Amino acid sequence: MEMYSSVPEFRVVIDRQACRLCKRCIENCSFGALEWRDNKVKAFDDRCVACQRCVSMCPEDAIALRRMPSVMSAHPIWTENARRDVFTQSRTGAILLASTGNELHERVIFDNLLLDACQVTNPAIDPLREPIELRTYIGRKPRFVELEELGDSVRLKTELSPALRLEIPIMIAQMSYGAISLEAHEALARAAVMRGTTMGSGEGGLHKKLYPYADHIIVQVASGRFGVHPAYLKAGAAVEVKIGQGAKPGIGGHLPGTKITEEISEARMIPIGADAISPAPHHDIYSIEDLAQLVNSLKEATRYKKPVLVKIAAVHNVAAISSGICRAGADAIVIDGFRAGTGATPKVIRDNVGIPIELALASVDQRLREEGIRNETSIIASGTIRNSGDVAKAIALGADAVKIGTAALIALGCTVCKRCYTGKCAWGIATQEPELRSRLDPVEGAQRVSNLLLAWSIELKEILGAAGINSIESLRGNRDRLRGYGLDHTTLEILGVQPAGS
Amino acid sequence: MCSILGIVNENGKLFSANYIIEGISLMNERCNGLGGGFAAYGLYPEYKDYYALHILLKDVELKDQVTEMLKDYVNIYKDEEIETRNVERIPQDYTPWRFFVDVPERYTNDADNYIIDLAMKINSTGGALVISSGKNMGVFKAIGYPDEVAKLYKLDNYKAYMWLAHGRYPTNTRGWWGGAHPFSILDNSIVHNGEITSYGTNKRFLESYGYKCSYFTDSEVLAYLWDLLVRRHKLPIELASEVLAPPFWEQIERMPPERRRIIEALRMTYGPAMVNGPFGIVIANGSGLTGVAGNGTMVGLSDRIKLRPLICARKNDTTFMASEESAIKAVCKNPDNVWAPRAGEPTVAMVNGDV
Known part of the structure; x- marks a missing residue:
């Protein structure tokens, strides 16, 4: 027929x-x-x-x-x-498989948010003349600093929790070795080192070739626990527990056995040719107290020297869940919006489950503030960060930093053909075939990703300078410097943003 | 643009308002008649154990309502209308009233916070505004040029050992009595020249510590930040200044290790308390502070790239801090010393005498 x-x-x-x-x-x-x-x-x-x-x-x-x-x-x-x-x-x-992010909802709230600039009453700052700072620390901050007087000098009494120092508030998201090639993984790691930020290992462990960059890699612990061992946890700059991702909230993962090559098998610690199946939930996390136990055991395993992050998909009740995660001891919460990308997801889930990052971020930030625990955790937003404008808006809504996935891959040559799940990526990114992988030069790729991060950093400084701000922490949560244009009343209320003209 | 001036006698000797009025009036070009105000310390020696609440009443009939509200929380020792005279250009939008109150015995161990909560509660009712709430001090402010406001409040009748003055040129909110400076909370008063680009961040940070911003103007957050850092978190003045105007990371990296640890911890913890945008401020505090001997302090501070002017001078036991040197020279012809503090570095004058 x-x-x-x-x-x-x-x-x-x-x-x-x-x-x-x-x-x-x-x-x-x-x-x-x-x-x-x-x-x-x-x-x-x-x-x-x-x-x-x-x-x-x-x-x-x-x-x-x-x-x-x-x-x-x-x-x-x-x-x-x-x-x-x-x-x-x-x-x-x-089931229909899909790659990349949500295609059903074209509207991006970031595009309806407008940034502010100084005129007359306040000098704009020229980043070419004056320093403008982007450094960001991810992690738990104390509520106050206590000092101790010792004769003439003062000493710090408060002990700070381990924090992740980022030179720019833009991190590279979690993408696993297996979903993407070793060359892509290496390029992203090198770029993170070059720009003083981090990349994520994803849930596929870490190839031994990447250990030299591990102090700029956030190692992930996901439901499959692939490649998790003491040296892996200790090598990373931080540990990230993945509960969910924006492209497939509530859905596990499946890397077919055909992709489990010798090298991937070694990194993931599973037999060659075996399917790598990540269950939908962590089999040891059936409620929030179980998460607290995992967070604490990861801290114990890393001798309380590494921040532990928890990543969730932005779902309806994200604010309450985040409060629970914060109280479970997470040093940072990564919120992945419903437009976040992926290598493979059921299309129906990708297009229909979850909420936009802008709304999730705003409500989580507000909720943690209302509960007086905003200082106890950092918020990292991901899923739709396409340019430095999105970065600035996310930070003004309350994010400490953002993560980019798709944008970093585009910098490596991805053209968003949306066929990652086929493993045939012609650009050597989402593939394990040796001939295709050889098309991606990790050094050149790293330079391109680094260039992108540099360009966005320069633009961020321009945005800050125009707003008369010389350090990123004064934009963080500064919703006064945003206005909504063409947004309805309820959306504005959730965002905590005034309409343009008011 | 605004004008600021602070004068303090370090031995706690009282002096008349005429000096500060003359000095601030010289800078009328920096303001536009939409706000002027003064803070004075050492005003009420006979009531110095009571909190002096200066309250602006939108309607004089509100007085009974405010009195009832106060009675629920504190003991009113005495109250009276603050004497004013008619000044042609000043609209009579408010009636200023002063109450001397103390805190019921069971709250005395947390009296300061109790008074702040009360002040914020009254402010949020609308109609009545607590413009100062410290002991032995008070704030006088209104629409008008500073000299007109001084005339309105008959300031020439008052003597104090420490004065602040401000002339406003409103840029971010309309001119109204409540929006004039100084902003004051307990014994802290602040006058500010500039515009705070980090207002939203500062405001939301303060809210999570229980402060409510109700004056619709950026400068208000400075008074609360200072209260939080110095009174509640007990940071020495010098380090509280490093929070408002922190050194750049590059400078921090060059500091000796222990100093570096402290400043890094402050920047990481109090990042949202950093005040961005141009500012020159003078902060007066009427009581002894952590790490500071004596009975009061005056602190001058500018933003870390000094986008607003600040000039200091000293003559015998008197210190001056002003937007312009001319304002100082107008009241002190030959100072012993005149200097421009470096960007982000605090100038601190301490009151050591009895007050």
């Missing part, structure tokens, strides 16, 4: 006059969309994912990708995507 679903999404257009038949495009297409037939390059449009690899590699610029010109009869509710999904599922009888 023929069905419409076989009609492709993209059309590969090859300029036959320009093409010099070098076959480079064929070698580069990891999705098998280009083949050598009858002495010419033949395109199989239905396999094309528009990853841009062939376009970039063609020495004659002879390839262009078009959206399929064929249109369906329009319907506002039964969109093409909606119909495609039904076709696909009626063929497979299976």
Whole structure:
């Protein structure tokens, strides 16, 4: 039975006059969309994912990708995507897999928030002339500082909890070795070192090649406990317990056995070829007190020298949950919004579960303040940070720092083709195939991610300077410097932000 | 732009308001007639064991209501209208009243916090504003140029050992009586020239320590921050100043180890208390403070890149802190010493005499 679903999404257009038949495009297409037939390059449009690899590699610029010109009869509710999904599922009888973040909700609240600047009454500060500071400490802060007088001098009596020192309030998110290649992992780690920030190991353990960078790596402990051992915990700059992630709240993970190569098997501490299954819940955490036990045992295991972070997806009751997490001893809470990216998630979960990071962040910050425990934990926001404007807005809403995942991968060459789950990433990022991996140079990649972080840092300083602020801590939670534009009353109330013009 | 001036006699000798009025009036170009005010220390020696509440009443009929409210919390020893005279340009929006009160015995071990809670409670009712609540001191403020406000309150009748004055040019909120400086809480008063770009951060930080900001103006947070840091958290003045105007991380890294540990701890803990944006401030405190001998202090401080002016001078046992040197020279022709404090470094004058 023929069905419409076989009609492709993209059309590969090859300029036959320009093409010099070098076959480079064929070698580069990891999705098998280009083949050598009858002495010419033949395109199989239905396999094309528009990853841009062939376009970039063609020495004659002879390839262009078009959206399929064929249109369906329009319907506002039964969109093409909606119909495609039904076709696909009626063929497979299976869950639809997806990568990257939520595609259903296009509206980003950050875009409706406006930053402030000084005029006349207050001098804007020129970052080229005056120092502007971005340094951020992640971790528990005391409620007050106690000093001790010793004759003429004073000594610090308060003992500070271990904190993570970041030179910029932008961290690289948790992405596992296995989901992404060793080269990508190394590039991100090197970039974190270069910019004085951290990257996350993800839940796949740490390849031995990454240990030299471990003081800039937050090692993750997730429900599968892959690759967790004493040396791993002690090597990291901090430990992060992953309860959930924004792209798939309440859903576990599954790295198919075909991806468990010898090296990944070693890092994850599971047999070669075995499926790596992360259960939906931690099997030792069925309530908040269990989390407290895990946080405490991780602190014990690291001799109380490392901050312990807890990451959750932004779900409806995020504020109350965060209060519980704070009281369970977490030094920082990572809140992952519903637009956060991933390598693989059930599409229905990705698009329908969770709430936007802006609202989650605002309500968590406010709740912790109301309970007088905001100083006891740091808040890290992730899921939708696309540029330095988003960073500034998240911090003004109350975040101590943000994490970036997709943006860092784009810096490595990702074009957001949304096929991470196939393992065929043509750019060597979300793949374990040696030939594809070799396309990503970790040193060059690190430089690009570092450049991105540097560019955003410079822009952040411009934003701060324009607002007459010379240190990031004076923007933190400073909702007075935000205005909402085109937001409804209730949203503004939750954000704690005044409408523009007021 | 605003004008600020502080004068203190370190031996606690009382002197008339004329000096401060003359000095502050010289800087009228820095203000626009939408707010002026004074704080005076040593005002009420015969009632010095009582909290002197200066309260602005939106309507004189509110007086009974405020009295009833006060009676629920404190013992009123004496109350009276603060004498004023008509000044043409000043709208009679408020009636100022003073109450001398003390705290019931069972609350005396936490009397200061008790009074602050009470003041915040009255302020949040709207209509009545507690503009000062310390002992042996008081704040006088209104719309108008400082010299007009002095005339309004008949300040020439008062003597004090420490005076603060302020002329306002409102930039972030409208001009109204409550928005004029000084801002005062217990024995702390503050006059501020500048605009606080970190207001939202400071305000929300203070709220989590129980302070309520009700004057719709940024300068208010300075008084509460100082109260929190110096009175409640017992930081020495010098270190409290390092919280408001902290050194840059680069400077901190060059400090000797123990000093570095302290300053790092302060910046990490009190990051949200850092005051950003341009400021020159003079803070007066009427009682002995942690790490400071004597009976009072006056502290001058500017932001850490000194975007607002601050000049200090000394003559015999009197110290002056002002926006402009001319204001000092207007009342003290030949000071022994005149200097401009460095950005972010506090200048502290201590009152050692009996007051």
